[in-house]
Amino acid sequence: xxxxxxxxxxxxxxxxxxxxxxxxxxxxxxxxxxxxxxxxxxxxxxxxxxxxxxxxxxxxxxxxxxxxxxxxxxxxxxxxxxxxxxxxxxxxxxxxxxxxxxxxxxxxxxxxxxxxxxxxxxxxxxxxxxxxxxxxxxxxxxxxxxxxxxxxxxxxxxxxxxxxxxxxxxxxxxxxxxxxxxxxxxxxxxxxxxxxxxxxxxxxxxxxxx
DNA sequence: CGAATGATCGGCT
DNA sequence: GCCGATCATTCGA
Numbered sequence: 478x479x480x481x482x483x484x485x486x487x488x489x490x491x492x493x494x495x496x497x498x499x500x501x502x503x504x505x506x507x508x509x510x511x512x513x514x515x516x517x518x519x520x521x522x523x524x525x526x527x528x529x530x531x532x533x534x535x536x537x538x539x540x541x542x543x544x545x546x547x548x549x550x551x552x553x554x555x556x557x558x559x560x561x562x563x564x565x566x567x568x569x570x571x572x573x574x575x576x577x578x579x580x581x582x583x584x585x586x587x588x589x590x591x592x593x594x595x596x597x598x599x600x601x602x603x604x605x606x607x608x609x610x611x612x613x614x615x616x617x618x619x620x621x622x623x624x625x626x627x628x629x630x631x632x633x634x635x636x637x638x639x640x641x642x643x644x645x646x647x648x649x650x651x652x653x654x655x656x657x658x659x660x661x662x663x664x665x666x667x668x669x670x671x672x673x674x675x676x677x678x679x680x681x682x683x684x685x686x687x
Numbered sequence: 688c689g690a691a692t693g694a695t696c697g698g699c700t
Numbered sequence: 701g702c703c704g705a706t707c708a709t710t711c712g713a
Contacts, residue, residue, distance in 0.1 A: 532694075540694085541694080548709075548710070550710085564708080564709085565708055566693065566695060566708095567695050567706070567707085568707035568708070569695070569707080570694095570695050570696075572695080589694085616695070616696070618696065619695090628708085662694075664694060667694095
């Protein structure tokens with residue numbers, strides 16, 4: 478794995494064209510290897526995205542915006558690509574999604590796991606767990622806690638210069654053969670959609686969720 | 688207004 | 701493998 482500290486690696490924030498791609502599956506796959514950075518509370522934390530899931534309304538019964546259901550909560554999913562959709566899950570976990578596609582199409586990508594890159598000490602402090610750093614960010618609720626991504630930030634435009642978090646391309650993309658598509662996690666209730674292979678993982682990466 | 692429900696996690700058996 | 705935590709959101713009366 479190339480180090481992010483490598484001075485030859487370039488750090489470029491993803492442009493609107495990346496997020497606005499109408500094909501959420503393509504975006505979900507392309508996000509593997511990109512780097513999410515959060516700058517919150519004077520702390521910089523980042524990690525390489527190693528696991529994602531695509532959610533695509535209106536036909537996806539696993540999506541909160543299934544059948545284009547638009548409520549106070551799901552409204553941001555209809556924004557143009559590049560916004561953040563963050564919601565509370567099971568009353569405890571803040572799950573972080575990247576809205577994709579043009580305005581009006583409720584497409585989103587859930588970040589499920591990252592490999593920690595910068596700000597390890599801050600992440601350990603926020604997570605308050607013992608043991609391996611593996612436990613830091615190997616799940617959607619865990620990475621959100623480590624990067625301090627909270628529901629209060631839902632609707633943030635990551636293309637804004639003032640955004641507290643954003644995604645960068647640091648030229649760390651995996652070999653395409655190392656990205657595997659599998660069934661999504663925890664969506665058994667969504668009938669025929671439950672088996673769609675819309676989860677993408679960096680094969681063999683230790684931070685991919687269980 | 689009340690009741691049901693999670694795109695999860697960690698601890699326990 | 702199972703189960704409880706814990707609450708915003710949603711829907712129906």
